[in-house]
Amino acid sequence: MKFKTTPYHHDLLKDTDRLAVFYExxxxxxxxxxxxxxxxxxxxxxxxxxxxxxxxxISIEADFKAFKCAEENLASFDNVKVINGDVLEHEFTRTADLIVCEMLDTALIDEEEIPVLNYARRFLKDGGRIIPQGIINTVELVNMQRHHIHWDEEAEYDVLSDEVAYSQFNFSDDIDPEFSSNFTLKANKDALLNGLKITTYTILDDDIIAGPLPMLNPPLMIPLDEKRVRVNDFIHVEIKYSMGKGIESIKTRYL
Ligand SMILES: C[S@@+](CC[C@H](N)C(=O)[O-])C[C@H]1O[C@@H](n2cnc3c(N)ncnc32)[C@H](O)[C@@H]1O
Structure with missing residues (x-):
């Protein structure tokens, strides 16, 4: 089937591994x-x-151009209704067996996955399920080349610690979008530390976990104040952000 898309949604369609995990x-x-x-x-x-x-x-899309594409793409399917609107303002009248919500981004900071699920979850039947089921976030110390918050698909950084899980969310739970965490990482070499790499693993269901893909949670690189570290130094960091409020909400500091 040929899909009409916006340029952004075309990139999403080209990531066939992303489509495969959702399809499965x-x-x-x-x-x-x-x-x-x-x-x-x-x-x-x-x-x-x-x-x-x-x-x-029932499919809901806020972006008008994307909505028009979806409406056209799905016109021959009598059992699919496409609605243009913000999910957060949608008046649901029925409960569903399944909610699929792919508003994912690394650590769920930039997109509205968490506010949308906190609102829409009540329109799920008892025993109903959500795809994805949740996420796991990990962090590593890095020396990175670009000194601003960015998504890095090209590995332009040097890893300076092990990868440690710092948070996990099950999308069936009500989730506080105001997130903060303190963690300790051990430097694995003498180096100039200047950032954190955040990696998100997406739990699609009991059997499928997807690592970062080009259009599904590429690594998020966050600057830290520069600090010379020596092998085996313990580095204590606090990170805070507001899920759904954008990467501008990210704050980090050494403890
Ligand atoms: C990552 S894209 C995924 C699109 C599609 N589900 C897919 O998998 O190819 C997320 C989509 O959610 C839409 N979106 C974000 N916030 C929304 C909201 N509050 N209400 C409705 N749509 C929203 C965006 O416009 C975007 O098209």
């Missing part, structure tokens, strides 16, 4: 399940996967 998680449903919501449906590709498993799919 969705196809585990028995066909003829009642109702699924696809929140932030973009070009409608995940709604297309859902359409053969669910009697009805």
């Amino acid at each position: 998680a969705i196809e585990q449903y028995d066909s003829n399940t009642d109702l699924a919501y696809d929140l932030g449906c973009g070009s409608g590709v995940l709604s297309y996967f859902l359409s053969s498993m669910f009697e009805e799919v």
Whole structure:
């Protein structure tokens, strides 16, 4: 099937590994399940996967151009309804068996996954499920070449510590978007420390965990004040951010 898309949603479609993990998680449903919501449906590709498993799919997209593409792409599927609007303002009238919400970004800081799920979760049936199920975030000390917050797909950094998990979220739980964590990492060489690398692992379902992909949570690089470190030094850091409020909300400091 050929999809009409915006340039951004075209990049999302080109990441076939991203599509594959969502497809695998969705196809585990028995066909003829009642109702699924696809929140932030973009070009409608995940709604297309859902359409053969669910009697009805309701897909919501805030961006008007993406909505028009999804509406056109899914026009021949009588069981899919595409709505243009902000999920946070949508008046849901029914509960669903499944919510698919792919508003992911590294550590869920820049997109509205958490505010949207905190609102939409109440429109899930008892025993209903959410795809993805959750995420795990890890952190490493780095020396990075660019001294501003950015997503790095090209590995322009030197890793200075082991990778340590610092947070995990299950999307079935109500989640406080105001996040803070203190962690300690051990330097593995003498070097100039100037940043953190955050990696997000996406738990699609019980059997599928996706690591970073070009269009699914590429590593997020966050500057720290420069500090000379020696091998085996323990580095204590605090990080705070507001999930859904953007990367400008990130604050770090040494403890
Ligand atoms: C990462 S894209 C994923 C698109 C599509 N689900 C896919 O997997 O290809 C996230 C989409 O969510 C939409 N979005 C973000 N916040 C939204 C909100 N509050 N209400 C509705 N759509 C939203 C964006 O416009 C974007 O199209």
